[in-house]
Amino acid sequence: MTTFYHSTRSAENSVTSKQAIMTGIAPDGGLYVSDQLGEKNLDLATVCSQGFHDTARLVLGTLLPDYTADELASCVAGGYGAQWDAPEVCPVSPLGDDWLLELYHGPTCAFKDVALQMLPRLMSAARGADGRRVMIVTATSGDTGKAALDGFAGVEGTGVTVFYPDGKVSDVQRLQMVTQLGSNVAVCAVRGTFDDCQGEVKRIFADRGLAGRLEERGVALSSANSINVGRLAPQVTYYFDAYAQLVRRGVVRMGDEVTFCVPTGNFGDVLAGYYARRMGLPVRRLVVASNANDVLTDFLSTGTYDRRRDFHKTISPSMDILVSSNLERLLYFASDGDCELVARLMGELASEGVYTVPERVMARIREVFSCGRADDADTRATIRRTWEELGVLIDPHTAVAKCVLDGVEADGSARVCLSTASPYKFSADVLGALGEVTDGMNGFACMDVLERLTGTTAPAQLSGLRAEPVLHEDVCDRERMAAFVESACARVFL
Numbered sequence: 001m002t003t004f005y006h007s008t009r010s011a012e013n014s015v016t017s018k019q020a021i022m023t024g025i026a027p028d029g030g031l032y033v034s035d036q037l038g039e040k041n042l043d044l045a046t047v048c049s050q051g052f053h054d055t056a057r058l059v060l061g062t063l064l065p066d067y068t069a070d071e072l073a074s075c076v077a078g079g080y081g082a083q084w085d086a087p088e089v090c091p092v093s094p095l096g097d098d099w100l101l102e103l104y105h106g107p108t109c110a111f112k113d114v115a116l117q118m119l120p121r122l123m124s125a126a127r128g129a130d131g132r133r134v135m136i137v138t139a140t141s142g143d144t145g146k147a148a149l150d151g152f153a154g155v156e157g158t159g160v161t162v163f164y165p166d167g168k169v170s171d172v173q174r175l176q177m178v179t180q181l182g183s184n185v186a187v188c189a190v191r192g193t194f195d196d197c198q199g200e201v202k203r204i205f206a207d208r209g210l211a212g213r214l215e216e217r218g219v220a221l222s223s224a225n226s227i228n229v230g231r232l233a234p235q236v237t238y239y240f241d242a243y244a245q246l247v248r249r250g251v252v253r254m255g256d257e258v259t260f261c262v263p264t265g266n267f268g269d270v271l272a273g274y275y276a277r278r279m280g281l282p283v284r285r286l287v288v289a290s291n292a293n294d295v296l297t298d299f300l301s302t303g304t305y306d307r308r309r310d311f312h313k314t315i316s317p318s319m320d321i322l323v324s325s326n327l328e329r330l331l332y333f334a335s336d337g338d339c340e341l342v343a344r345l346m347g348e349l350a351s352e353g354v355y356t357v358p359e360r361v362m363a364r365i366r367e368v369f370s371c372g373r374a375d376d377a378d379t380r381a382t383i384r385r386t387w388e389e390l391g392v393l394i395d396p397h398t399a400v401a402k403c404v405l406d407g408v409e410a411d412g413s414a415r416v417c418l419s420t421a422s423p424y425k426f427s428a429d430v431l432g433a434l435g436e437v438t439d440g441m442n443g444f445a446c447m448d449v450l451e452r453l454t455g456t457t458a459p460a461q462l463s464g465l466r467a468e469p470v471l472h473e474d475v476c477d478r479e480r481m482a483a484f485v486e487s488a489c490a491r492v493f494l
Contacts (some may be wrong), residue, residue, distance in 0.1 A: 010339050018125075024205065031325070038279060060072050063236065075122055083117065084105050089114075095390065110318075115233075135222070142169040145177045146173065151224075154183075175470075201225070240279075285370050288370070395422060
């Protein structure tokens with residue numbers, strides 16, 4: 001049976017998963033969802049008896065059934081191969097009385113690799129032999145950009161354009177992007193915030209004039225952000241696989257519930273856990289951890305989503321987001337597929353910057369989701385405490401989740417904290433949190449001191465950036481992003 005996808009804002013036009021992945025975002029601005037999510041539960045006994053690769057094929061085969069078994073086997077083998085430095089791909093390790101899900105063992109040292117080593121392969125299989133050329137356009141708050149560049153660089157028939165907020169990513173994150181090799185890549189800083197970048201990318205996708213001009217050249221646009229279902233589906237795998245690891249360790253018995261605490265800004269990472277729960281994973285709670293940009297904490301507490309607030313630049317920059325795109329998918333499912341409601345709420349967010357969700361919908365959301373926040377002082381204290389007491393070095397985003405989880409009363413379930421990036425992507429902030437003075441030191445000097453202080457080793461793909469030349473120096477205003485995309489298409493697809 002083919003699984004069909006449609007917009008969160010209208011159920012009128014259905015597409016296959018391949019079509020949804022190639023398009024990225026629905027024509028009306030909504031996100032693609034399938035009403036068949038949850039109709040088929042994964043067999044826990046099977047999941048717990050196999051490794052990451054087999055579970056990835058099972059998860060993707062369930063969510064994207066118009067891909068053949070051979071196509072998915074090829075995608076999984078290529079996506080989770082030698083570019084990962086852990087045989088488990090996403091190992092689970094002790095974190096005091098809790099557990100750490102390490103999602104940073106891929107080529108760019110961030111959890112985005114789990115999806116963005118897979119998405120280019122899914123797109124290539126979807127393209128088939130029809131000759132379509134695709135320009136991936138994505139906004140990043142720090143990690144998605146490099147993961148997309150790494151995944152799509154050199155992929156035939158595909159280009160990738162990445163926008164990031166100028167001055168609002170870490171030094172290492174910026175260097176990962178601006179040193180990227182590849183004749184089919186384009187990188188540009190934007191004067192503004194991530195929300196500015198993300199909002200303009202959505203407008204670029206809705207620009208019919210631009211789409212028409214590109215179509216004349218045989219080029220279509222698609223997305224590598226988690227608004228693309230091809231980004232979201234692979235992330236479901238690590239929830240199931242983490243559970244299987246805990247069962248094999250004897251931490252939980254099959255069928256026992258587990259709580260996951262997730263640092264998130266755009267809501268995709270934690271939404272993948274919700275998908276896993278609907279597919280049969282015994283999830284007791286999903287705890288949403290926010291930094292000082294706590295729009296999600298306020299939403300889950302009050303039922304009102306209000307982006308009309310001050311933006312805070314924090315030491316966890318990948319979470320510095322005020323418009324959480326993937327929340328739209330949760331609203332769809334929690335409202336039993338009420339497209340009219342979702343469209344109205346998203347319209348209010350666009351026009352007024354605020355919306356309030358009906359209490360019946362919020363009640364269903366709160367059955368699964370809890371929340372908490374940690375500001376920079378909390379984050380620094382948690383990094384230091386986790387190192388001094390547990391001997392575990394964590395990055396600022398993981399520390400936000402650890403701080404929030406520490407404040408949640410234990411309920412007897414096993415608890416897993418998602419670790420979304422290597423601490424060496426944020427060496428200066430981690431070193432400072434450990435009590436070292438970092439004034440006048442660049443990111444690589446901090447990286448060297450952090451290695452000596454902790455006896456740990458920076459990933460080679462990060463430490464090696466110091467020798468790489470800067471290849472991308474473009475900076476533009478938000479209003480010029482569409483023109484940059486068009487010029488990138490002209491250069492990449494001569």
